[in-house]
Amino acid sequence: MPLKRHIVLQDLSRDHQQILMQARHMKWIALDDRRAMPIDSFIEHFSVFWEQLLQWHLIEEETVLLPMCFAPDHAYWQQILTDHERIRTYTHQLLAQQDSSEASIFSQTLVEHVRFEERNVFEYIQFRLTSDELYLLGEKLVAFREQHRFD
Numbered sequence: 001m002p003l004k005r006h007i008v009l010q011d012l013s014r015d016h017q018q019i020l021m022q023a024r025h026m027k028w029i030a031l032d033d034r035r036a037m038p039i040d041s042f043i044e045h046f047s048v049f050w051e052q053l054l055q056w057h058l059i060e061e062e063t064v065l066l067p068m069c070f071a072p073d074h075a076y077w078q079q080i081l082t083d084h085e086r087i088r089t090y091t092h093q094l095l096a097q098q099d100s101s102e103a104s105i106f107s108q109t110l111v112e113h114v115r116f117e118e119r120n121v122f123e124y125i126q127f128r129l130t131s132d133e134l135y136l137l138g139e140k141l142v143a144f145r146e147q148h149r150f151d
Contacts, residue, residue, distance in 0.1 A: 006126045008138030011145065012065070013122070015057045016114045022049055023110035030104035039100050050091055056148050058084045061117075064140045068133070069125050076121050083113040 005013050028036035037045070061080060070077040090106040129137065 005122065006134060008134050008141060009122050009125065011141065012057070012061070013118065015053060016118060018049070018053060019057070019110055019114055022046060022054075023107040023114075026100075026103040026107035026110075029100045030107060040098070042100075043095060043098055046091075047095055050095070054087070054091070058087065060141065060144050060148075064144050065125075065137070068137050068140060069129065076124065079116065080121065083109070083116070087113065 025037065025042055027033075029039060029042060036042070062084065066077050066080060086109055090102055090109060093102055094100075094106065125137075126134075
């Protein structure tokens, strides 16, 4: 059973919920589900989501979370960077090609990445970091969001 998310990780977890909502819409598009919005509307919406949240979320994890919680050779660090690169690649393909040919794969990539971070990475951080380390991590995450005006 997952732990209650530590307060310093809650903003990242809230971002994950929004990412999962985007993944759900991609899946609906891929399945030609009646709930899917038209692809051009989705791409326009996803472009804004990328610019305002997703790209900053990835940068925040790479520049704040990873260096404070893991050594560069740690398997979690490597997995996160690999996942982030895949997310960036799929995003750029989606926005450049303006089609949904990879929507199903992109959707699954997002879901698997969020699950990995929530179930493995965040729980590891909550167990391994001391209270002082968690406090410092929280300060740095807040400072990042304030600097980038990112909620």
